[in-house]
Amino acid sequence: MIRTRFAPSPTGYLHVGGARTALFNWLFARKYGGEFVLRIEDTDQVRSTAESAAGILTDLQWLGLDWDKGPVPGITKNEYFQSMRLDIYNQYLNQLLETGAAYEAYETPAQLAVMRAKAEKEKRPFRYRKNMAGRATAGTDPSVVRFEMPHKTVEFNDLILGSISVGGEEHDDIVIRKSDGFPTYHFAVVVDDHLMGITHVLRAQEHLMNTPKHLSLYQALGWTPPEHAHMPLVFNMDNTKMSKRDKSKAARHAAQMRLKQDASLTVDVLAAKAGITGSALQAFLHQKQDDPIITSALAGTLNLQLPEIDVQDFRRSGYLADALLNFIALIGWAPGENREILTREELRSLFSLDGIGKTNGRFDRKKLLWMNGEYIRRANTSTLTAAIANFNAVTDFPLKHASAAMTQNLIGMYRERIGTIAEMAENSRFFFGPPTYESKSVKKYLATAADAAHLRQVAAILGKVADPWTAESLSAPMERIIELGEKRGVVAQILRVAVSGGAVSPPLLETLVLLGKETSMQRIAELERMGLAGFEA
RNA sequence: GCCCUCAUCGUCUAGAGGCCUAGGACACGGGCUUUUCACGCCUGUAACUGGGGUUCGAAUCCCCAUGAGGGCACCA
Numbered sequence: 001m002i003r004t005r006f007a008p009s010p011t012g013y014l015h016v017g018g019a020r021t022a023l024f025n026w027l028f029a030r031k032y033g034g035e036f037v038l039r040i041e042d043t044d045q046v047r048s049t050a051e052s053a054a055g056i057l058t059d060l061q062w063l064g065l066d067w068d069k070g071p072v073p074g075i076t077k078n079e080y081f082q083s084m085r086l087d088i089y090n091q092y093l094n095q096l097l098e099t100g101a102a103y104e105a106y107e108t109p110a111q112l113a114v115m116r117a118k119a120e121k122e123k124r125p126f127r128y129r130k131n132m133a134g135r136a137t138a139g140t141d142p143s144v145v146r147f148e149m150p151h152k153t154v155e156f157n158d159l160i161l162g163s164i165s166v167g168g169e170e171h172d173d174i175v176i177r178k179s180d181g182f183p184t185y186h187f188a189v190v191v192d193d194h195l196m197g198i199t200h201v202l203r204a205q206e207h208l209m210n211t212p213k214h215l216s217l218y219q220a221l222g223w224t225p226p227e228h229a230h231m232p233l234v235f236n237m238d239n240t241k242m243s244k245r246d247k248s249k250a251a252r253h254a255a256q257m258r259l260k261q262d263a264s265l266t267v268d269v270l271a272a273k274a275g276i277t278g279s280a281l282q283a284f285l286h287q288k289q290d291d292p293i294i295t296s297a298l299a300g301t302l303n304l305q306l307p308e309i310d311v312q313d314f315r316r317s318g319y320l321a322d323a324l325l326n327f328i329a330l331i332g333w334a335p336g337e338n339r340e341i342l343t344r345e346e347l348r349s350l351f352s353l354d355g356i357g358k359t360n361g362r363f364d365r366k367k368l369l370w371m372n373g374e375y376i377r378r379a380n381t382s383t384l385t386a387a388i389a390n391f392n393a394v395t396d397f398p399l400k401h402a403s404a405a406m407t408q409n410l411i412g413m414y415r416e417r418i419g420t421i422a423e424m425a426e427n428s429r430f431f432f433g434p435p436t437y438e439s440k441s442v443k444k445y446l447a448t449a450a451d452a453a454h455l456r457q458v459a460a461i462l463g464k465v466a467d468p469w470t471a472e473s474l475s476a477p478m479e480r481i482i483e484l485g486e487k488r489g490v491v492a493q494i495l496r497v498a499v500s501g502g503a504v505s506p507p508l509l510e511t512l513v514l515l516g517k518e519t520s521m522q523r524i525a526e527l528e529r530m531g532l533a534g535f536e537a
Numbered sequence: 538g539c540c541c542u543c544a545u546c547g548u549c550u551a552g553a554g555g556c557c558u559a560g561g562a563c564a565c566g567g568g569c570u571u572u573u574c575a576c577g578c579c580u581g582u583a584a585c586u587g588g589g590g591u592u593c594g595a596a597u598c599c600c601c602a603u604g605a606g607g608g609c610a611c612c613a
Contacts, residue, residue, distance in 0.1 A: 007613090008613090009612075009613050011612080011613080043612090043613080044612060044613070046612095107611095108611095109611065112610085112611085113610095116610090120538080124538085124539080125538075125540080126609080127609085146611095161541095161542065164541075165541090166540070166541070167540080170539080170540055170609090172609085174610095175611050177611085178611040179611055182611090184610090184612085185613045186613090188613095205542075205606080205608095206606095206607055206608070206613095207608090207613090208541065208542070208607070209540075209541060209542095209607075209608040209609075210608085210613095230542090232542095232606090237548070241606095330550080330562095332549090334550055334551070336551070337551085338550090338560075338562075340549095340561080341562095357543095357550080358542080358543055359550095359606090360607090361548085361549065361550090362548060362549075363548095363549095364548050364563065364564080366548085366564055367548070367562080367563040367564075368563095369563095370562090370564085371562095373575095377576075414575095415576090416575060416577090417574060417576070418575085427574095478572075479572095481572080482572050488572075489571090489573075491572090492572040492573075493573060495572090496572080496573060500573095502573090502574095503573060503574080505573070506573090506574085506575090507572075507574095508572060508573080509572085
């Protein structure tokens with residue numbers, strides 16, 4: 001039976017690259033009726049956190065990538081967390097130590113750094129080898145255990161890339177147990193993949209050079225290795241690697257631009273606005289470090305749209321899980337026959353390793369936006385309602401407070417004109433409270449005495465509409481409003497601005513109906529009362 | 538620097554020697570529709586990195602160059 005796995009390290013949120021790896025493994029297992037295993041690789045005691053692990057589970061669940069074996073959400077760590085398997089690793093580690101395939105090494109990290117620097121200075125690659133000159137043979141405790149890589153070429157067949165070969169002189173003796181007693185990634189993957197019966201390792205191409213190491217480990221342990229397939233990577237449109245740091249980068253850049261443009265804005269003022277200390281902001285601006293807290297504080301005060309990187313970013317931006325999955329699947333994989341929009345079922349039945357290309361792809365947000373809009377347009381109302389509820393669960397827009405009936409109405413009005421649910425949430429704000437009048441629209445449509453006269457005419461026409469206030473009863477009056485003014489439709493724009501705050505909204509008729517007579521008339525009256533000039537910014 | 542991998546429109550890709558005057562989608566341009574914005578429909582611009590081979594014939598096979606990416610941790 002086919003068995004694949006997704007093995008994230010819980011050192012942060014699940015990002016799209018990881019989601020794609022998970023998706024391909026899931027697809028492959030599901031396609032062939034195999035099993036999909038989820039394993040948390042938390043062997044880095046410093047960086048791993050329980051919250052990250054929990055977050056990754058949540059994100060996978062949101063994506064609908066269910067696992068047959070693995071952690072149980074909400075329950076404490078089980079045997080699918082590597083930190084719970086130390087005894088197992090030690091058992092095999094001792095075996096390697098006994099057979100002489102592994103040995104203890106005593107250099108400290110600092111000493112190794114010196115050795116590396118020296119090698120670099122001498123323009124030769126540094127490779128730690130058991131037989132190299134100057135190796136410490138005794139000393140520090142705790143020590144580290146290294147695996148002696150065989151001094152021979154390792155060749156293997158990658159299911160995507162074909163034949164890969166790495167010469168023996170390229171290998172070095174990797175650490176397999178750290179001084180804290182935890183196994184390194186290299187050792188833990190091999191042991192676990194074997195013990196968990198993984199048949200196919202589908203992972204990102206950045207792991208390609210690890211494979212000879214892992215293969216040698218399998219051999220030393222006397223095990224048959226799984227098949228390997230390395231997938232092409234995903235980059236940003238500017239060819240930089242997609243990374244969680246991109247968000248900090250965007251925030252830093254925006255803050256610097258703002259500080260440059262606005263002379264009255266100092267670092268301290270900005271910091272105070274963002275609720276952080278001046279020195280913290282100063283440091284953030286001058287280093288390249290990732291800092292999620294400062295980043296989101298800046299995004300909030302500067303009203304920034306940060307690039308979505310993590311799965312939860314996309315969820316908060318109002319993307320549908322199916323659309324995101326569909327899009328991600330198409331980077332580096334193609335089903336052929338010019339297929340683009342594919343249901344989960346179609347992805348599953350069409351998926352094959354043969355369809356995976358060798359070249360790295362770029363994450364084209366515009367295409368994702370289009371695809372998400374396409375999903376929104378094609379989805380039935382109940383699917384969309386569920387997606388909106390899902391969106392509301394992680395965001396805080398007025399849309400959250402919409403009744404079921406209101407939500408249905410909004411779906412009808414917006415589905416044709418949005419790319420994400422967030423756009424609907426943002427654009428529909430005026431249905432939930434007084435509109436924010438956009439100065440540009442006010443200047444354009446509500447600036448002159450003639451505009452004011454038109455607005456009064458509109459009020460008069462609408463005021464005469466007999467109850468009930470419906471699409472039917474409003475239809476003829478709306479026609480009259482459209483015909484008002486020199487140019488067909490201009491007065492409709494005046495009404496639109498009056499009622500929605502801006503020059504863009506769903507069709508006026510529907511908007512008025514949903515707003516109701518009272519609210520609609522109130523807004524027009526309020527505008528007249530305040531006087532048009534009051535809006536000129 | 539050393540090692541590994543890759544190379545078709547701006548982007549994702551189809552293409553497994555003749556079906557290719559290279560197809561689709563996004564983006565972009567033009568038009569239609571239209572009370573705004575969209576949606577929808579029609580339509581246009583746009584690519585085989587370069588050079589050598591192999592072959593009757595090459596986007597497809599081989600070699601070199603160039604370019605791009607990945608790796609070179611007690612991170613995964």
